[in-house]
Amino acid sequence: MSQRTVKWSVIVFSILSLLFMSSAFVSAEAPAGDTAANPQTPWWVWPLVLFIVTFFLGIVAVLGGVGGGVLFVPIIGGFFPFNLDFVRGAGLLVALAGALAAGPGLLKKGMADLRLALPVALIASSSAIVGAMMGLAMPQDVVQIALGVTILGIVLIIFLAKKSEYPDVKQADALSTALRINGIYHEVSTGQDINWKIHRTPKGLALFIIIGIMAGMFGLGAGWANVPVLNLLMGAPLKVSVATSKFLLSITDTSAAWIYVNNGAVLPMMVVPSIIGIMLGSIVGVRILAKTKPAAIRYMVIGLLLFAGSRALLKGLGIWN
Amino acid sequence: MANEIRATEEQIKYAKILDLGMKVGLAALVVTFLIYASGIFTPHIPVNDLSKYWGMSVHEYLEATHSPHGWGWLAMIGKGDFLNFIGIAFLAGVTVICYLAIIPILFKKKDTVYGIIAIVEVLVLVLAASGILKSGGH
Numbered sequence: 001m002s003q004r005t006v007k008w009s010v011i012v013f014s015i016l017s018l019l020f021m022s023s024a025f026v027s028a029e030a031p032a033g034d035t036a037a038n039p040q041t042p043w044w045v046w047p048l049v050l051f052i053v054t055f056f057l058g059i060v061a062v063l064g065g066v067g068g069g070v071l072f073v074p075i076i077g078g079f080f081p082f083n084l085d086f087v088r089g090a091g092l093l094v095a096l097a098g099a100l101a102a103g104p105g106l107l108k109k110g111m112a113d114l115r116l117a118l119p120v121a122l123i124a125s126s127s128a129i130v131g132a133m134m135g136l137a138m139p140q141d142v143v144q145i146a147l148g149v150t151i152l153g154i155v156l157i158i159f160l161a162k163k164s165e166y167p168d169v170k171q172a173d174a175l176s177t178a179l180r181i182n183g184i185y186h187e188v189s190t191g192q193d194i195n196w197k198i199h200r201t202p203k204g205l206a207l208f209i210i211i212g213i214m215a216g217m218f219g220l221g222a223g224w225a226n227v228p229v230l231n232l233l234m235g236a237p238l239k240v241s242v243a244t245s246k247f248l249l250s251i252t253d254t255s256a257a258w259i260y261v262n263n264g265a266v267l268p269m270m271v272v273p274s275i276i277g278i279m280l281g282s283i284v285g286v287r288i289l290a291k292t293k294p295a296a297i298r299y300m301v302i303g304l305l306l307f308a309g310s311r312a313l314l315k316g317l318g319i320w321n
Numbered sequence: 322m323a324n325e326i327r328a329t330e331e332q333i334k335y336a337k338i339l340d341l342g343m344k345v346g347l348a349a350l351v352v353t354f355l356i357y358a359s360g361i362f363t364p365h366i367p368v369n370d371l372s373k374y375w376g377m378s379v380h381e382y383l384e385a386t387h388s389p390h391g392w393g394w395l396a397m398i399g400k401g402d403f404l405n406f407i408g409i410a411f412l413a414g415v416t417v418i419c420y421l422a423i424i425p426i427l428f429k430k431k432d433t434v435y436g437i438i439a440i441v442e443v444l445v446l447v448l449a450a451s452g453i454l455k456s457g458g459h
Contacts, residue, residue: 041372043368043369043371043372044358044368046372047358081372081375081376082375082376083375083376083377083378083379083382085378085379085382086375086379086382089379093409093412093413096412096413097343097347097412100339100342100343100346100412100415101343101347103336103339103343104336104337104339104340104343105336107328107332107333107335107336107339108328108332108333108336109328110328110332113332114329114331114332114335114423115329115435118435118438118439118442119438121442122438122441122442122445125442125445125446125449126445129445129448129449129454132456133454133455133456134456135456136379136456137456140378178434179434179435250339250416251416251442251446254413254416254417254446254449255445255446255449256449257413258413258446258449258450259449259454259456261406261409261410261413262390262391262392262449262450262451262452262454262455263379263390263455263456264379264382264383264388264389264390265379266406266409267371267375268353268354268357268402268405268406268409269357269368269371269375269402270375271405271409272350272351272354272405272408273354275347275350276351279347
């Protein structure tokens with residue numbers, strides 16, 4: 001095992017240890033079925049622990065190529081004493097803050113494409129409102145089970161989905177031609193200008209109804225689904241897909257976040273340390289990524305999601321409380 | 322300089338407003354949280370009592386703490402915890418401002434379809450933000 005792999009194993013192990021400690025701390029002090037934390041604990045402990053855990057999650061998310069929200073909701077929801085309603089509200093705001101921070105740079109560089117994003121965003125953000133309302137209305141155990149199944153599905157997508165740097169789009173479809181969804185971006189690594197267009201637009205837009213609903217329902221962000229649809233189905237180049245997906249989250253998550261805010265499912269004591277933690281972690285992660293990208297971290301992210309998804313599923317089924 | 326010609330006028334406009342809005346929103350979030358944590362303004366829910374409530378579903382929580390929903394937080398802006406909603410609302414509102422800024426550019430360029438898409442998006446986001454849409458509860 002290389003030294004690098006050992007280093008990253010230690011980081012992931014630290015996160016898991018923190019999670020287990022917080023989980024054990026809650027269950028040791030609270031009566032069965034009661035998720036309230038120990039009242040003797042100073043109030044500042046939980047935001048501090050949240051900050052530390054989300055800082056590490058921010059690093060791992062960047063290195064693992066996933067969004068912060070997809071790690072935040074199952075991990076914080078599974079191992080912290082907070083109700084899933086508040087975790088999903090915080091998860092959406094965490095994903096939103098990350099997307100808002102990345103959006104301007106991606107748009108200015110022409111990596112994220114507004115013409116591609118606008119029609120998709122309209123569908124995804126409208127659906128996210130429906131998803132958020134459904135999520136807040138459903139029984140907790142049903143949401144937990146659905147969340148667990150979704151996270152395990154995401155693991156499969158991450159594990160199996162191929163990526164295509166420059167998909168072969170022989171002919172743009174009628175809708176994308178009418179909307180003039182095409183572009184040129186400058187590939188810095190090769191110095192080339194890449195012309196791109198898309199196809200299968202109606203199918204892609206239809207899938208964004210489901211993606212929007214899931215994003216709103218679980219507060220996960222939706223990069224894990226956006227990128228495969230934009231890249232593999234619609235044929236946008238990988239870099240354009242990743243950048244446009246990140247920017248899209250700033251719109252999709254905005255609509256869902258308002259539903260959580262207006263329904264009272266936002267606790268500043270959770271939200272602010274989490275946003276700051278994950279954003280600082282992401283900044284550190286990007287710096288590490290510029291120097292190195294350990295392949296093992298991808299498998300560790302898959303392992304973390306597998307663990308957190310199983311936890312959510314078993315919690316929902318009443319097997320692991 | 323190849324990169325500079327790739328982004329359209331509306332894309333650059335959107336990016337600039339988003340950049341500024343994001344920075345203002347995040348700064349507001351940090352400042353209001355520091356005020357909350359320092360206890361300068363008394364919170365609606367004492368920080369030491371928060372752990373009694375955050376395990377409840379949102380509907381139980383609202384009942385138990387007599388907290389407002391919708392835009393009711395505006396009336397409680399003097400409370401340390403609700404002060405944080407300034408930054409949260411700003412971050413959640415900046416996208417609407419970006420859309421409003423690009424609509425005239427789209428129509429000026431006779432890009433009517435995208436102009437209409439942008440208007441409908443603003444309506445969707447305003448509807449979400451309005452507080453009209455309530456979830457049924459569980």
